[in-house]
Amino acid sequence: MLALLVAQNIAFYIIAALMVVGAIRVVTTKNVMHAALWLVLVLSGAAAQYILLAAEFVAITQVLVYLGAIIVLFLFGIMLTRAKTGNDDDLDNKKSAKFIGAGIGIALLGLMGYSLIDGFGDTEFGDLMVQRTAEVSDSIFSTYLLPFEVLSVLLLAALIGAIVIARRD
Amino acid sequence: MTLLLAAFDPPYWLSTLIKVVVVSAVVPTTALILGMVFLFKIMSWMQSRLGPQEAGPRGTLQLLADGVKFLQKEDISPNGADRWVFKVAPLVVLMSTLLLYVALPTSMRLVVADLDVGVFFVLAVSSLSVIGVLMAGWASANKYSLMGALRAAGQLIAYELPMVLAVVGVIIQAGTMSLNGIVFAQADGSIFGWGGIGFPYILTQFVGFFIFIAAVQAELTQPPFDMPVAESEIVSGYQVEYTGFRFLIFFLAEFATAFAFAAIAAVLFLGGWAVPWLPTSSDWYYVLGPIVLFAKVMVVAFIIFWVRFTYPRFREDQLQSLAWKVLIPLALLNIVVTAVFKVVL
Numbered sequence: 001m002l003a004l005l006v007a008q009n010i011a012f013y014i015i016a017a018l019m020v021v022g023a024i025r026v027v028t029t030k031n032v033m034h035a036a037l038w039l040v041l042v043l044s045g046a047a048a049q050y051i052l053l054a055a056e057f058v059a060i061t062q063v064l065v066y067l068g069a070i071i072v073l074f075l076f077g078i079m080l081t082r083a084k085t086g087n088d089d090d091l092d093n094k095k096s097a098k099f100i101g102a103g104i105g106i107a108l109l110g111l112m113g114y115s116l117i118d119g120f121g122d123t124e125f126g127d128l129m130v131q132r133t134a135e136v137s138d139s140i141f142s143t144y145l146l147p148f149e150v151l152s153v154l155l156l157a158a159l160i161g162a163i164v165i166a167r168r169d
Numbered sequence: 170m171t172l173l174l175a176a177f178d179p180p181y182w183l184s185t186l187i188k189v190v191v192v193s194a195v196v197p198t199t200a201l202i203l204g205m206v207f208l209f210k211i212m213s214w215m216q217s218r219l220g221p222q223e224a225g226p227r228g229t230l231q232l233l234a235d236g237v238k239f240l241q242k243e244d245i246s247p248n249g250a251d252r253w254v255f256k257v258a259p260l261v262v263l264m265s266t267l268l269l270y271v272a273l274p275t276s277m278r279l280v281v282a283d284l285d286v287g288v289f290f291v292l293a294v295s296s297l298s299v300i301g302v303l304m305a306g307w308a309s310a311n312k313y314s315l316m317g318a319l320r321a322a323g324q325l326i327a328y329e330l331p332m333v334l335a336v337v338g339v340i341i342q343a344g345t346m347s348l349n350g351i352v353f354a355q356a357d358g359s360i361f362g363w364g365g366i367g368f369p370y371i372l373t374q375f376v377g378f379f380i381f382i383a384a385v386q387a388e389l390t391q392p393p394f395d396m397p398v399a400e401s402e403i404v405s406g407y408q409v410e411y412t413g414f415r416f417l418i419f420f421l422a423e424f425a426t427a428f429a430f431a432a433i434a435a436v437l438f439l440g441g442w443a444v445p446w447l448p449t450s451s452d453w454y455y456v457l458g459p460i461v462l463f464a465k466v467m468v469v470a471f472i473i474f475w476v477r478f479t480y481p482r483f484r485e486d487q488l489q490s491l492a493w494k495v496l497i498p499l500a501l502l503n504i505v506v507t508a509v510f511k512v513v514l
Contacts, residue, residue: 031251033251033254033307034254037254037304040300056284056285056286056290057285057286057289060286060289060290060293061293063293063294063296063297064289064292064293064296067296067297067300068293068296068297068299068329069296069326071300072296072299072300072303072322072326075300075303075304075307075322076303076319076322076323079303079306079307079315079318079319080319132285133285133286133346134285
């Protein structure tokens with residue numbers, strides 16, 4: 001068990017480093033298509049981290065929703081509007097916007113760091129109960145049935161709204 | 170022999186190494202088999218010609234010779250291309266194919282990773298190939314490539330939905346999303362109390378099977394759904410600027426994905442690696458499982474390629490309306506009927 005945890009830690013640091021590099025490149029690259037592709041690296045790294053945490057359902061959902069649908073939509077939109085290869089100099093934001101972004105980033109880091117340390121403390125991953133997918137679905141369809149149904153109605157309303165906005169007649 | 174295999178329990182690193190080697194050997198082999206048997210031989214027989222004759226006995230080594238030819242060619246990237254994205258794109262498509270093989274069970278324990286949500290995993294990773302196709306089309310800096318990639322993305326998104334919905338019927342009936350669990354459910358089932366051949370789900374889910382095969386055809390961008398690579402309209406679409414081994418990778422990925430999808434269809438609808446009368450816990454499946462699955466895959470692949478070789482190409486609007494107006498409502502109806510029967514019976 002201990003040896004496996006060491007391997008997990010090494011894998012975590014490698015994937016985390018890749019994700020950080022990818023995330024920095026998303027906001028610094030001069031090519032909007034490259035930014036979307038670096039985002040692919042960040043999101044697939046997140047999926048890999050979920051697998052390391054034995055949350056395979058969340059990982060697969062991440063792949064299906066973010067990589068399979070949202071990124072494809074991004075790429076599709078970029079290719080339909082500005083398909084030229086090469087760099088684009090007006091991608092950068094103004095200096096004031098950069099400072100606001102950095103401030104929000106630091107605030108988020110502090111908030112999430114605090115809540116993680118507060119919530120889990122010294123608990124190691126091996127001590128936690130690994131939740132199987134069947135248990136997740138059991139709790140969604142019994143304890144959280146009402147919020148789940150409300151959410152699906154909300155999504156349906158958003159879907160119909162999108163169609164209404166996009167219609168031309 | 171079978172007992173030896175059953176007693177073999179390697180350490181973690183060794184089993185991982187074996188799995189990596191086996192998957193990376195199996196993927197090109199399956200592509201070779203499908204390409205050889207269907208693309209070269211059966212296609213030529215259906216079209217009343219002989220097909221390749223010279224390389225090897227009855228031309229069976231032609232595809233191997235073609236592969237070597239591709240490997241010898243120069244690795245060219247076009248002048249205006251975004252070189253890095255251009256070079257990585259085929260690898261992204263191939264990665265999606267390799268991931269498909271991870272969840273594929275060839276017997277109870279001969280599987281790379283026996284996931285609880287195997288079906289879900291397969292559907293999720295199969296949608297990753299679109300990213301590679303879009304990368305290839307954009308990075309080529311070529312109008313035909315870009316149009317091909319846009320067509321491919323529109324088509325793959327449209328046919329992802331009927332494919333997922335067609336599988337839901339099987340999942341409801343089996344009560345599990347594990348691919349091995351679905352095999353067990355079919356092997357242990359019985360038809361009105363008669364358990365002679367188990368209960369292959371094609372008997373009740375034939376609508377799902379039809380929709381799944383049609384969606385697979387579209388996902389593979391094969392005729393009659395081959396607008397993304399239509400050579401007479403957009404000169405092979407996103408593949409037009411690729412030569413040598415990068416083109417070979419696209420080719421490998423297409424045929425290996427065809428094999429993987431045929432295998433998934435065999436698992437979901439035809440009982441997978443199990444045979445009737447032999448209980449699923451038998452040690453014989455270490456040898457028999459892959460052979461049985463392979464036989465069923467060849468049957469499903471024959472249907473896929475039969476349609477490929479005999480039907481003309483759809484128009485783009487016909488393709489989209491087939492997906493959204495016919496296949497998706499049909500699949501939803503199938504889910505409703507299956508769910509009602511599941512509750513009533």
